Amino acid sequence: MTILAIETSCDETAVALVEFKADGTPKKVLANLVSSQIKLHAPFGGVVPNLAARAHRETLPLLLRRIRLHKFWPKIDFIAVTHGPGLSPCLWQGINTAKALAESQNKKLLAVNHLEGHIYSTWPFSGSRSQKNFPCLALIVSGGHTELALIKEHLKYKILGSTRDDAAGEAFDKVAKLLGLSYPGGPEIEKFAKKGAACFALPRPMLNSPNYDFSFSGLKTAVRYLLEKMGKVNHQDRADICASFQAAVIDILKHKLDKAEKEFQPRTLVMAGGVSANLALRQALSRVKAPDKGLALDNALMIAMAGFWRAKQGKFVKPESLEAKPNLTLGSHRCA
Ligand code: KG4
Ligand code: ZN
Numbered sequence: 001m002t003i004l005a006i007e008t009s010c011d012e013t014a015v016a017l018v019e020f021k022a023d024g025t026p027k028k029v030l031a032n033l034v035s036s037q038i039k040l041h042a043p044f045g046g047v048v049p050n051l052a053a054r055a056h057r058e059t060l061p062l063l064l065r066r067i068r069l070h071k072f073w074p075k076i077d078f079i080a081v082t083h084g085p086g087l088s089p090c091l092w093q094g095i096n097t098a099k100a101l102a103e104s105q106n107k108k109l110l111a112v113n114h115l116e117g118h119i120y121s122t123w124p125f126s127g128s129r130s131q132k133n134f135p136c137l138a139l140i141v142s143g144g145h146t147e148l149a150l151i152k153e154h155l156k157y158k159i160l161g162s163t164r165d166d167a168a169g170e171a172f173d174k175v176a177k178l179l180g181l182s183y184p185g186g187p188e189i190e191k192f193a194k195k196g197a198a199c200f201a202l203p204r205p206m207l208n209s210p211n212y213d214f215s216f217s218g219l220k221t222a223v224r225y226l227l228e229k230m231g232k233v234n235h236q237d238r239a240d241i242c243a244s245f246q247a248a249v250i251d252i253l254k255h256k257l258d259k260a261e262k263e264f265q266p267r268t269l270v271m272a273g274g275v276s277a278n279l280a281l282r283q284a285l286s287r288v289k290a291p292d293k294g295l296a297l298d299n300a301l302m303i304a305m306a307g308f309w310r311a312k313q314g315k316f317v318k319p320e321s322l323e324a325k326p327n328l329t330l331g332s333h334r335c336a
Contacts, residue, residue, distance in 0.1 A: 001311060002030075004069070004079050004101070005304035006060070008094035009086025009114045010143065011037040011047045013059040016300035017067055017076070024308050025123075031067045032301045035059045042183045046173065053089035060097050073105050078316070080110040080307030082117065084328030085144065091324035099319045108316045110307040114298075115140055115147065115330050116155065118272035120309070121291040121302035137266035139257055139288070140330075141281075142273030143169035143184070148212045148256060149330055150264055154309045157330040160260055161212025168249055168275045171216035175223050175245050179238050189242045190278050196239030198247035200226060207255050214256065219248055249275075250284045257285065272296065 001022075007014040017030040037055050041047050069076075081098035084091060102109045119138050138157075140147040146163035166174065169186055176185025181192065205218040223245055230237065261269065269288040275281065277296035295302060310316075 001077050002075050003304045003307050004076050005300040006081045006094040007300040007303045008056040008090050009082045011052050012298040013056045014300035015063040016304045018304040020308050033063045034299050045183050049087045056093035078108050078311050080112050080303050082114045083111040084325030088324050088326045110310045111317045112303045112306045116306045117302035120305035121295045122270040122289050133268040135266045136268040139271040140273045141168040141275035146214045159331050163214040165217035171220050174220050192239045192242035193246045196243035198243040200244035202244050202248045204252050
């Protein structure tokens, strides 16, 4: 099976062309292109939806042209596209392009949940023995989401907990902004944290709550108060605050994951999403499978990976019913 995948949910325009083995393992990654808009949004300290949509509109045709699609059309079986969650004007760019291509080339469409894509980026379920990996406990930590999900079979998710306010990546971005660091904040905080010590006592909200929900906005506020109290901060202070903040986030994620592992005894543990690129987090959760380097951040290969299983289950969508779902959750694909 060969899938063309398109991802435009936020600030990365991405296209992938993947040939799969029958068991869902990529046989050949014919293309995996990502064009990041970081430079475009950095001056604003966050993603500006209309600017992002315009950049997708300009960049997507360029990426598709680079793949030399005309050569591959006879081989391509399906077109997968992210339909949510994400920024509505951005999602529509990918969706409209996917629909136009599907129509002109007479291909079937697959609508992929972006979070599902992140989960499949860890490739835990491909291969002939993939069934042995269920149940799987998945931690998604991205710029927009923090979710803990239990997966018992392909494409069915039981949400154990979510963030009640900011997502983990969002907290990294907001704390970086408070510290005067550039956007996106995650990699910046990680860089500074390496030079600092976790010497400031910061709270771990909801650490011992009797559920699997998360809360990060109190942690961010605690950093704001700390900065107000300290007044002027130097380079070392910044590094120490970054290390303290990062340690708090890691503590919270690890604690909830450990607790869920004890209760649900999964066969596999995975984490995915932009924050899973963080080396300190990977080290703290070394037994948890994380995406290969380059697949933690948004990309279209992960959309193709999830798309494979949608195709396998015959879950195609008609062009007229394919639309952007900015608030789509994993819970839309619930299991009992
Ligand atoms: O998954 P992603 O690329 O986009 C969304 O789906 O949101 O995640 C982006 C988020 C941003 O908040 C960014 O600051 C964070 O991932 N991030 C990191 C690191 N790299 C990216 N957070 C912590 N450490 C990193 N190294
Ligand atoms: Zn993402």
